Amino acid sequence: MNIVLLGAPGAGKGTQAQKLVAEYGLAHISTGDLLRAAVKAQSELGIKAKEYMDAGQLVPDQLVIDLVKERLSADDAKAGFILDGFPRNTAQAVTLDSELQNMGLKLDAALLVAVEPEVIVERLSSRRTCKECGYTAPAGTETCPNCSGEMYQRDDDKPETIRKRLDVYENQTSPLIEYYKGHGILKEVNGDRPVDEVFADVKTLLAL
Template sequence: MNLVLLGGPGAGKGTLAQQLVGEFGYAHIATGDLLRAAVKAKTKLGVQAKRYMDAGELVPDQLVIELVKERLEQDDTRSGFILDGFPRNAVQAVTLDSELAALGRELDCALLIEASPSVVIRRLSRRRTCRTCGYTGTVEDKVCPLCGGQMYQRDDDKPETIANRLDVYQKQTSPLVEYYRGQGLLKTVNGDGHKDDVNVVAKEVLGI
């Protein structure tokens, strides 16, 4: 299955993607991870992207598109992929359609995970990330359970940035829902519940 996960920050896209990848072996293409890796490596793209990420703003289309294009060309995406964090607007969606068509592929579904603002704020303010491997955990994780690395709170998970991220999402990303609705690809799941419950419902909705 070739799937796009939609939803605001903290809706649970990454969590659901990891669960589905573990169960079905899909390639997980998380633009946030791709961008953070570029920032850490201090590539030209990473340096440009860091300015936007630190301010809680969306990284410009062309920077993200170049990263995603390279990732989609890798062999492991041929048996199915989950796009997490891309596309974020109609321009990116149209470009994605073109890139997939050039590869002889197409999307099967765009799954929207809806989560209430109060749930999002609680989740993000508690979230911690490993400096070494990028593992995402919670404030209870004093060290990374995967590699033993240091856990920290990303700048864009701090309270003063969360509100801006939600505002940016509503203004720039929400119209994307209508784009996929018009293509007949949109399906929706409530993301307020426990991750395992959301997983069960999502698989029912997706028919997998």
């Protein structure tokens, strides 16, 4: 099962991805994590990516695709994968489909975790992040339960910033949703419910 994961920041995509990984052994491929790991490892692709990131520019699509292809060749991706954070627009989706085809692979589903914008604003603005390890927890948590680091509110998690991010997401992703709908692989789940309820629906939608 090869899945692209869609949903606004704070929709709960990561949580559903973790549950799919734990239950079905799929490889969770986050392009953000791939970029950070490549930069840290100073791989050839990482060095190229760092040049763009240091200049405050977006990493080119082809470079991200090359990172994804490299990751998909790993043994743990053979049983299937969840692609998180890519593609972000239809141009990237078309390129991804073409590259997957060249590898003898295809997407089985584009899973959209849908949550109303104001629910997301409330969710994200009430979370705190650990300065040390990045763990997130509800407001009122002063010490990280994971590493005992200090918790703080990221600028990204302030209501006005969240609304701007959601606008950007909406503009970018609406055509992408239509693209996957047109290909007959879009599966939409209501993410504004308890995690286990959402996951039960995800399994039904994906026929797992």
